[in-house]
Amino acid sequence: MSATQTLTPSMKRQRRADMRRNVFYLVLIGIGLVAPFVAYPVFLMKVLCFALFACAFNLLLGYAGLLSFGHAAFLATGGYVTGYLLSSHPALTPELGILAGTLAAVALGAVFGALSIRRQGIYFAMVTLALAQLVFFVYVQSPFTGGEDGLHGVPRGDLFGVISLRSNLAMYYFVFAIFLFGFAIIQRAVHSPYGQVLKAIRENEPRAVSLGYNVDAYKWVAFVLSAGLAGLAGSTKTVVFQLASLTDAHWHMSGEVILMTLLGGVGTLFGPVVGAGIVVSLQHLLAQSPLGNWVGPILGVIFVICVLSFRSGIVGEILKSYRKNFK
Amino acid sequence: MNQPAESLMEYQDRDGAEMLRVRDLHAFYGESHILHGVDFDVKRGELVTLLGRNGAGRSTTLKAIMNMVGRRTGSIMINGTETLGMPAHRIPRLGIGYCPEERGIFASLDVEENLLLPPTVRSGGMSIDEIYEMFPNLYERRRSQGTRLSGGEQQMLAMARILRTGARLLLLDEITEGLAPVIVQALGQVLVKLKERGMTIVLVEQNFRFAAPLADRHFVMDHGLIVEEISAAELPSKREHLHTLLGV
Amino acid sequence: MTMIFGVPLAVFMGQLLLGLINGAFYALLSLGLAVIFGLLKIVNFAHGAMYMLGAFATLLGMRYLGINYWAALLLAPLVVGLFGMLLERTMLRRIAHLDHLYGLLLTFGLALIFEGTLVNFFGVSGARYPTPEALQGGFQTGFMFLPTYRAWVLVAAIVVCFFTWYMIERTRLGAYLRAGTENPALMQAFGVNVPLLITLTYGFGVALAAFAGVLAAPLYPVSPTMGSNLLIVVFAVVVIGGMGSILGAVLTGLGMGLIEGLTKVYYPEAANTVIFLVMILVLLTRPAGLFGKEA
Numbered sequence: 001m002s003a004t005q006t007l008t009p010s011m012k013r014q015r016r017a018d019m020r021r022n023v024f025y026l027v028l029i030g031i032g033l034v035a036p037f038v039a040y041p042v043f044l045m046k047v048l049c050f051a052l053f054a055c056a057f058n059l060l061l062g063y064a065g066l067l068s069f070g071h072a073a074f075l076a077t078g079g080y081v082t083g084y085l086l087s088s089h090p091a092l093t094p095e096l097g098i099l100a101g102t103l104a105a106v107a108l109g110a111v112f113g114a115l116s117i118r119r120q121g122i123y124f125a126m127v128t129l130a131l132a133q134l135v136f137f138v139y140v141q142s143p144f145t146g147g148e149d150g151l152h153g154v155p156r157g158d159l160f161g162v163i164s165l166r167s168n169l170a171m172y173y174f175v176f177a178i179f180l181f182g183f184a185i186i187q188r189a190v191h192s193p194y195g196q197v198l199k200a201i202r203e204n205e206p207r208a209v210s211l212g213y214n215v216d217a218y219k220w221v222a223f224v225l226s227a228g229l230a231g232l233a234g235s236t237k238t239v240v241f242q243l244a245s246l247t248d249a250h251w252h253m254s255g256e257v258i259l260m261t262l263l264g265g266v267g268t269l270f271g272p273v274v275g276a277g278i279v280v281s282l283q284h285l286l287a288q289s290p291l292g293n294w295v296g297p298i299l300g301v302i303f304v305i306c307v308l309s310f311r312s313g314i315v316g317e318i319l320k321s322y323r324k325n326f327k
Numbered sequence: 328m329n330q331p332a333e334s335l336m337e338y339q340d341r342d343g344a345e346m347l348r349v350r351d352l353h354a355f356y357g358e359s360h361i362l363h364g365v366d367f368d369v370k371r372g373e374l375v376t377l378l379g380r381n382g383a384g385r386s387t388t389l390k391a392i393m394n395m396v397g398r399r400t401g402s403i404m405i406n407g408t409e410t411l412g413m414p415a416h417r418i419p420r421l422g423i424g425y426c427p428e429e430r431g432i433f434a435s436l437d438v439e440e441n442l443l444l445p446p447t448v449r450s451g452g453m454s455i456d457e458i459y460e461m462f463p464n465l466y467e468r469r470r471s472q473g474t475r476l477s478g479g480e481q482q483m484l485a486m487a488r489i490l491r492t493g494a495r496l497l498l499l500d501e502i503t504e505g506l507a508p509v510i511v512q513a514l515g516q517v518l519v520k521l522k523e524r525g526m527t528i529v530l531v532e533q534n535f536r537f538a539a540p541l542a543d544r545h546f547v548m549d550h551g552l553i554v555e556e557i558s559a560a561e562l563p564s565k566r567e568h569l570h571t572l573l574g575v
Numbered sequence: 576m577t578m579i580f581g582v583p584l585a586v587f588m589g590q591l592l593l594g595l596i597n598g599a600f601y602a603l604l605s606l607g608l609a610v611i612f613g614l615l616k617i618v619n620f621a622h623g624a625m626y627m628l629g630a631f632a633t634l635l636g637m638r639y640l641g642i643n644y645w646a647a648l649l650l651a652p653l654v655v656g657l658f659g660m661l662l663e664r665t666m667l668r669r670i671a672h673l674d675h676l677y678g679l680l681l682t683f684g685l686a687l688i689f690e691g692t693l694v695n696f697f698g699v700s701g702a703r704y705p706t707p708e709a710l711q712g713g714f715q716t717g718f719m720f721l722p723t724y725r726a727w728v729l730v731a732a733i734v735v736c737f738f739t740w741y742m743i744e745r746t747r748l749g750a751y752l753r754a755g756t757e758n759p760a761l762m763q764a765f766g767v768n769v770p771l772l773i774t775l776t777y778g779f780g781v782a783l784a785a786f787a788g789v790l791a792a793p794l795y796p797v798s799p800t801m802g803s804n805l806l807i808v809v810f811a812v813v814v815i816g817g818m819g820s821i822l823g824a825v826l827t828g829l830g831m832g833l834i835e836g837l838t839k840v841y842y843p844e845a846a847n848t849v850i851f852l853v854m855i856l857v858l859l860t861r862p863a864g865l866f867g868k869e870a
Contacts, residue, residue: 067676115855118862122618123814125679127858130811134851141844251807255683262680296691303684307677308669393764419766431761435753443747444754445765492765 032176041168042240047280048179049237054260054272056229059186061258062267063195064222065202066117069125069254070132071230073112074105076139076249078231081105083151083244084144094157094165098178098235105231106224108135113223117216129251136249150245154238171240178236182229187269189225198222230257252296259299262306265313274314345407346371346496346527347392352401354384354391354551361387363551364401369496374518374528376538379548380574385531386428388548389498393425394418405496421496422449424489428500428531432481434474438465441473441484445492452493461517462487479510486517496527503534511537535573547572577718582840585719590836596725596794598832599732600787604809605816605824606736607783610743612818613756614776615667617678623806624689625781628655629788630797631693634704644707644793651789656782663777668770686803693799701796710793728790735786736825743821752776811854817867827865 035044053075060066082101085092116127139145146152156165165171189195201208201215209215238244247253256279264275279299286295306313312320347369354362362384369375377385390396392403394415403410405421419425424445433441442458442465459466462483468476476484482502489497503511511534518541521528532538538545539562547555547569555572557565577584604622611619619625632651636642642650662685670677706724713722743749751772755762759769788802795801809828816827831850838849845852857864 067679115858118858119814122612122675122679125676126618126810126814127854129807130814130851130854133807133811134848134855137848137851251803255687258680258683293695294691296694297688300684300687300689300691303687304666304681307681307684308666311673311677395760395764414768414770415760415763416766416768416770419764425761425764427761427764431758433754433757435757436750440750444750446767448766489765 036169036172041172043284045172045175045240047277048175049233049240050260050280051273051276052179052182053230053233054257054276055183055186056226056233057257058261058266058272060222060226061261063190064198064219066219067125068128070128071257072249072251072253073132073135074109074227074230075234075253077108078102078105078234079238079244079248080139080145082235083154083238086154086157087151090155093161094159094239098239101235102228102232106228109224109227113220117219117223132254133251139246139249148246150243152243154242156239156242175236175240182232259303263302263313265316268315268319271313271315344371348404350402352391352403354387354396355398357397361551362391365553367546367553369527369529371527372525373543374522374530374541375544375546376530376532376542377546377548378532378535378573383548384551385548386500389500389531392498420448422494424492424494424497426485426489426499426502430481430485432473432484434472436473438471438473438484439469442488442491445488447492449493453490458487458491479506482506498529500531501533503537515541587840588719590840591833592725594832594836595829596728597835598829599729600791601809601812601831602736602825602828603732603783603787605813605828606739606821607780608813609818609821609824611777611780614752614773616675620679620682621685622784623802624686625655625659625784626788627799627802628689629785630792630801633789633792634702634797648789652782652785655785656778659781660774660778663774690799690803697799699798699800701798704792704797706793724793728794731790740821808850811850814854815857815864817864820866823866
């Protein structure tokens with residue numbers, strides 16, 4: 001007896017959807033692989049780093065319903081720790097530097113998560129913002145961050161001690177691999193039973209509590225995971241640009257990642273990637289135009305428009321119209 | 328600006344004139360359709376009840392009259408004025424007092440502040456002294472926090488505060504719910520006094536024995552519709568039928 | 576010379592006074608946040624920008640219109656308050672029915688717009704505003720020199736805080752506000768124009784921020800970024816105090832200013848982080864905040 005005969009119609013539909021999704025992923029990976037031959041690799045790497053950052057943030061907002069206003073702290077922590085270690089220990093390979101930066105962000109996320117999930121909603125946003133500002137001040141004053149100047153000339157080094165990352169193409173594929181790794185983790189987490197519980201908590205926390213779930217523990221794990229991936233993005237970014245600076249720790253950065261996620265689509269897997277791509281491109285284009293000084297206000301206007309009349313974001317809107325027209 | 332409306336109101340402010348006319352009223356909470364075309368009238372000086380099982384749409388009818396539900400269609404005329412397009416805060420200004428089921432006593436206000444809170448909507452309301460005379464308990468506890476009162480006192484307060492405003496049409500939602508018999512009795516006496524003063528009252532009640540002797544007419548609701556109208560005179564002959572409708 | 580834990584009394588008192596004045600600003604700003612939060616349920620991220628706009632209105636009013644400090648004390652809050660009311664009518668109202676986090680995001684976007692626009696016109700370095708003549712100089716108290724303007728700021732802030740408390744706790748309008756905070760739908764059913772009340776409340780809250788901005792103009796450099804950095808500290812103050820009570824917001828604000836002043840005396844390195852550390856401590860011991868009603 002063959003397996004197909006026992007499939008119910010809903011299972012068949014599910015299987016078809018899975019297949020469509022896999023094809024979609026393969027196409028995207030294909031695009032990612034050829035992209036550096038079409039576009040400027042450094043720009044692409046910047047997009048990928050911010051896309052990972054935004055995906056990490058979205059894990060918390062989109063799937064756990066927690067609005068963190070302090071994710072810059074994790075990005076910066078990853079960046080500084082990696083930058084400091086690679087600069088001061090020339091023998092250290094970049095992947096170990098990135099690993100260390102990510103672990104530092106995980107540790108910070110564990111502490112901040114434990115503190116901030118004690119408060120909900122608006123208070124959660126304020127607590128995370130305040131904690132991130134504390135981190136900002138610490139980094140301003142600490143000797144290892146280079147203060148206002150930041151860390152410059154962080155060596156890219158040789159991956160596993162073998163592959164030189166000085167070439168942008170090699171660097172790009174490494175960053176792409178890291179992005180895929182991070183994205184896969186998020187994708188797995190969201191579709192796992194753990195992710196389902198997280199969504200249940202977001203929809204109706206009292207019910208999740210009454211079903212016996214340790215809601216705070218679930219939220220905390222999401223927070224730590226999100227912080228760690230944000231740190232991974234920051235560490236990678238430092239290796240790419242050979243630079244770690246206070247810009248990454250500033251609350252503007254926490255706001256930018258919110259904008260990327262909102263613009264692309266909160267709670268959609270690809271929304272943050274699209275949002276990051278648009279925001280980074282916009283910054284890139286504006287910086288070269290006469291409007292270079294107006295990046296901040298323009299982002300503010302996009303922010304306001306998104307909140308007022310575009311709350312599903314780009315990917316969210318596409319999914320909505322797709323569902324309306326094809327299902 | 329309001330001059331013509333005022334004079335119209337005065338003109339119709341006599342016994343027997345139509346105080347409230349509801350036609351084909353539909354009400355929605357988000358996606359759910361709660362009222363499916365409610366029709367009824369209340370004449371000035373009448374006391375009518377809305378009876379029915381839980382979920383029949385009685386409270387929603389009162390809320391819809393006050394524009395407190397999501398969306399409404401149909402027609403609600405109050406004293407000859409169409410109110411369907413009116414913003415919620417303008418409707419009480421036509422002379423309506425609303426007493427919600429959950430009583431709505433404000434915890435951050437003391438008893439007297441609660442009492443003085445609703446703005447005067449028309450002249451001729453009871454003075455604060457008259458109110459304290461009618462509800463002596465409230466006078467004694469006027470400095471207490473509103474929600475520290477007993478359930479009965481809170482109900483008295485919720486009623487009392489709309490009497491001050493000069494409202495001539497009272498919408499009272501489940502005022503006897505969960506109260507001791509002696510307090511229910513006292514509330515019955517209050518309603519009799521209000522009727523004597525010429526108030527028009529729409530009473531949503533679960534306690535039929537409380538409502539029966541007070542009301543001029545009863546409207547029975549089911550599934551968001553008025554399914555039966557029974558006058559006080561018909562009541563003795565239709566009592567059995569009514570009990571079947573209400574499922575008691 | 577008298578010493579307090581190894582610090583000269585004059586230095587000690589001076590820092591304490593500076594702290595108290597910072598605290599007065601925290602109090603004014605967190606009070607405005609609390610008033611707005613009560614009725615609108617949103618955290619006004621544009622609050623720092625409104626404070627900054629108040630200071631800029633004062634500066635530009637003097638520069639281009641010849642408006643003096645005393646007139647600005649009245650006009651700047653009025654103008655900024657009206658501007659806030661316009662924002663509420665045109666934008667905040669449209670998202671009032673959504674999750675309140677959207678209000679935070681919207682006001683954050685607005686703050687970015689105001690701050691960024693002014694940076695383009697005035698740069699970030701900041702301009703000086705002269706101390707009004709009547710408040711120049713100072714007087715010698717027993718143990719220290721007290722600049723008149725600082726004393727004035729403290730008195731003015733405390734008077735305005737008290738006035739706000741009185742308005743909310745003791746007047747009819749305040750009763751509307753308190754009741755509207757609890758149950759806006761029922762207030763509508765009593766004939767109170769709640770949308771108007773919300774507009775006025777937002778206007779009043781941001782006017783408080785603008786008033787703080789006027790007070791700040793002769794004290795700190797007037798710069799487009801003066802509000803946002805302050806606001807984050809005020810957020811921490813709000814988390815510490817909780818937004819449930821008016822007096823709580825004022826007392827927490829003043830108290831945090833004092834703690835900051837003391838830190839400047841004994842461990843200056845931690846002066847700009849101490850409030851965040853207190854916040855952590857409060858989160859660990861009293862998660863709802865010192866005066867909080869929310870768990």
